[in-house]
Amino acid sequence: MIFKKLGLALTFSPNGLPLLKSAVRLQKMFNSDLCLIHVGEKNPETEAQIDGLIKKAGISPNSFNIVWKKGEPAKSILNAASENNIDLLVAGALEKENVIKYYLGSVARTIMRESPCSVLIITNPVAEPEQFKKFCVSVDFTPLGETAVKKSYEFAKLEKAIEFVLVKEFEVPGLAITVYDSGSTDDTEKSKHEWQLEEEEKLRLFAKELNLTGMDYSISALFGKQGWEARNFVKENGSDLFAVPSPPKKLKFFDKLFQHDIEFILSQLPCSLLIIRE
Amino acid sequence: MSLSATDITIFLLSISVILFFARGFGELSRYLNQPIVIGEIIAGIILGPTILGTLFPETFNSLFNQSEEVITALNGITLLGVVMLLLVSGMEIDLSLVLRQSKAAVVISILGILFPFTVGFLSAYFFPEFLGLSDYNMRLVFALFVGTALSITALPVVARTLMDLQIFKSEIGYLIMAAAMFNDLVGWIIFSIVLGMIGQNSEHALPLSSLIIVIIGFMIFVLIFVRKIINYSLPFIQKRFTFPGGVLNFIFILGFLGAAFTEYIGIHAIFGVFIVGIAIGDSVHLKEETREIIYQFVTNIFAPLFFVSIGLRINFIENFDPLIVSVFLVLAFIGKVVGCSLGAYWGGLSKNDSLIIGFGMNSRGAMEIVLGTLAYQYGLINEKVFVALVIMALVTSISSAPIMNYYLKKVKAKLSFHSLLKNETIIFSTAPSKNEVIKELCQKVAVYHKLDFNLVYDLVNEREETISTGLEKHLAIPHARINIKDTIVAVAIARDGIEWNSFDNLPAKFIVLLLTPEDKPEIQLKLLSDIAKKFNDTKVIENIIASKDAKELIYKVKQLY
Numbered sequence: 001m002i003f004k005k006l007g008l009a010l011t012f013s014p015n016g017l018p019l020l021k022s023a024v025r026l027q028k029m030f031n032s033d034l035c036l037i038h039v040g041e042k043n044p045e046t047e048a049q050i051d052g053l054i055k056k057a058g059i060s061p062n063s064f065n066i067v068w069k070k071g072e073p074a075k076s077i078l079n080a081a082s083e084n085n086i087d088l089l090v091a092g093a094l095e096k097e098n099v100i101k102y103y104l105g106s107v108a109r110t111i112m113r114e115s116p117c118s119v120l121i122i123t124n125p126v127a128e129p130e131q132f133k134k135f136c137v138s139v140d141f142t143p144l145g146e147t148a149v150k151k152s153y154e155f156a157k158l159e160k161a162i163e164f165v166l167v168k169e170f171e172v173p174g175l176a177i178t179v180y181d182s183g184s185t186d187d188t189e190k191s192k193h194e195w196q197l198e199e200e201e202k203l204r205l206f207a208k209e210l211n212l213t214g215m216d217y218s219i220s221a222l223f224g225k226q227g228w229e230a231r232n233f234v235k236e237n238g239s240d241l242f243a244v245p246s247p248p249k250k251l252k253f254f255d256k257l258f259q260h261d262i263e264f265i266l267s268q269l270p271c272s273l274l275i276i277r278e
Numbered sequence: 279m280s281l282s283a284t285d286i287t288i289f290l291l292s293i294s295v296i297l298f299f300a301r302g303f304g305e306l307s308r309y310l311n312q313p314i315v316i317g318e319i320i321a322g323i324i325l326g327p328t329i330l331g332t333l334f335p336e337t338f339n340s341l342f343n344q345s346e347e348v349i350t351a352l353n354g355i356t357l358l359g360v361v362m363l364l365l366v367s368g369m370e371i372d373l374s375l376v377l378r379q380s381k382a383a384v385v386i387s388i389l390g391i392l393f394p395f396t397v398g399f400l401s402a403y404f405f406p407e408f409l410g411l412s413d414y415n416m417r418l419v420f421a422l423f424v425g426t427a428l429s430i431t432a433l434p435v436v437a438r439t440l441m442d443l444q445i446f447k448s449e450i451g452y453l454i455m456a457a458a459m460f461n462d463l464v465g466w467i468i469f470s471i472v473l474g475m476i477g478q479n480s481e482h483a484l485p486l487s488s489l490i491i492v493i494i495g496f497m498i499f500v501l502i503f504v505r506k507i508i509n510y511s512l513p514f515i516q517k518r519f520t521f522p523g524g525v526l527n528f529i530f531i532l533g534f535l536g537a538a539f540t541e542y543i544g545i546h547a548i549f550g551v552f553i554v555g556i557a558i559g560d561s562v563h564l565k566e567e568t569r570e571i572i573y574q575f576v577t578n579i580f581a582p583l584f585f586v587s588i589g590l591r592i593n594f595i596e597n598f599d600p601l602i603v604s605v606f607l608v609l610a611f612i613g614k615v616v617g618c619s620l621g622a623y624w625g626g627l628s629k630n631d632s633l634i635i636g637f638g639m640n641s642r643g644a645m646e647i648v649l650g651t652l653a654y655q656y657g658l659i660n661e662k663v664f665v666a667l668v669i670m671a672l673v674t675s676i677s678s679a680p681i682m683n684y685y686l687k688k689v690k691a692k693l694s695f696h697s698l699l700k701n702e703t704i705i706f707s708t709a710p711s712k713n714e715v716i717k718e719l720c721q722k723v724a725v726y727h728k729l730d731f732n733l734v735y736d737l738v739n740e741r742e743e744t745i746s747t748g749l750e751k752h753l754a755i756p757h758a759r760i761n762i763k764d765t766i767v768a769v770a771i772a773r774d775g776i777e778w779n780s781f782d783n784l785p786a787k788f789i790v791l792l793l794t795p796e797d798k799p800e801i802q803l804k805l806l807s808d809i810a811k812k813f814n815d816t817k818v819i820e821n822i823i824a825s826k827d828a829k830e831l832i833y834k835v836k837q838l839y
Binding site: 141142143146170172173174175176177178185187188191195198201202204205206208209211225228264 | 370372375433434437438441446447452455456459562566569570573574744745799800803804806807810811
């Protein structure tokens, strides 16, 4: 089982119903439990609204449970997730947020950064949720990186996806400086090419070690800035689900100011995003 | 004041002579595996009063001392050279790398500056006479300057050395680059304050406290706001204007504006252009291509003009003071090597790795010379100290690579297959099956390396069961990640061949057991790919399994590397 218990923050926004439908689709596919989290006052009016949503989504009454929470939305959702042993939190997000919102942070953003469990961010959810067809996973050679590849690979097989790409970025800071000394770009180009081959070979072995069987996959090693290159690759490739191992630490204001790594992906989501945590 | 026809002729002629000699000696030092800047400085010394000026004073004077106008023009162009050099230096700094360093890099960066700075500052403050200070009123500023001069690291030389030693893309390379970038950034900030303290450089000089506020304010403004603006405008410029013309202009306009601003407020122009360079270099939209074009013409045209001009001003033989030179050399080595090595050691690296980092960070190269030139122009240091600084820069840069290489050999031994082979863990097996061979190998390894046989055997088998480790052409690499510090290999030769479920259905004859530390998955991948690549040839394998004994086998494997 890839994920045992899904969590969804239920809202009455226009995205509420499409997200609910997506969550239900995934719940059926993963054969997992579903926990709906609503942050707000519990009264007859809101209860009726939620009932309405559930009816519209057409789910049977005993296939889920509802958790009511009060307080600041993002924190409440995250608390509910850890209290209820949720291992995949589903949320919606806009592809790009405006500058002010970006720096102040939004619910989705806080969830992406601080969630105790894995997170699936669905960009622009549609009324009738569709399967994810083209998967791309960002690899790092760590135990968490291995988990991320395995989980997203199983996910892709369930979705009967048509494409699964493993991408590995590699960065060599200051490479251009070597041009500076000799005035020659040949050496630099040659090394870059060698490193590219070396990384591809490692990636191939990495994939082989994980014994991924059941569907074809391809690999791609990208030279450039971490986070940024993978993001662009996903965008250009037209992938619709991008899986990444979670960054090791919580991101702070400082990280937003001087963007790096996963911040490039979070600030401009190239497509739906799956963040894998242990 | 305008240039006469003779002036123009001489001016252009002297520039071509400078470039000609710079290139010649630059290529020579490249041929000798030395940083190119060393050749350029030597070219300057040869063209300057030291050699040409002494042997053929008339030629020297008519080329470089023709008239006030020509000297001014030459000075103008070398100023342009140093400003562009600092623009490039700024562009090299990867701000996010500097800000998100690992623990080890942070300790190296901080100690790598603090320790040499303190050593330099204290020595210069208490024993200024040994370091060639004559004006005691300048003692504090001078001590600050010596501290800065000792704590600087030249990024380009470091990068080149790492590239030549083939460790650019490695953990150590990464650490050194991150620490060197941090070093550069902090070094220039301190130096700009020192220059501001001299206070005679501009009619707009500010008191020290406001100067520091202005410096910090300028940095925050450029690194946060201007950087954002650049990041948003670059894609637009690249799309709408001709490429690369548009971007190049944009970059130089911003750089010169920054330089003009800091010069106006009384810190040297180079500080502004350096900070603007950082803001530009940080943008993800800046194409690698653009970067390289800028580096190309700055390095090949403007930087040589500057470096050669250093030798043109001073007689290196007359101003050579053995005492000052040796004091600077000793302080430079002690400060940097001890500081950085200690930092690396406390950051959790081995003694050997720490020394590599210490000596790697010791190259001062170009940056030291820029620093010295400015201090000399401002009258803070005399000719003798300047000469000592240049020699110190040269010696630290030249010595860095060979010393690093000495320690690197030991490190590389831990990371490559051929040097991990041990006579004692090579067996010539007649075992009938895959399981038996693995068992034999695990037993050998368990005894020799004092490991728990059952643990090793179970882990290797567990891995073997998920998917066969048989590769093509008689090669099999059973492997596991296990709780050990250093990689372990063992080899079994099975001349009769053992069925291993390989892709090409060939039986395994050359079997390598590979045990790697469990906390470093990348080492496993690296060695696997390394072995697979080297032995991807039936002939190679046939040759190796024909070895009479373990000794011959190791010899043959080493021949491959």
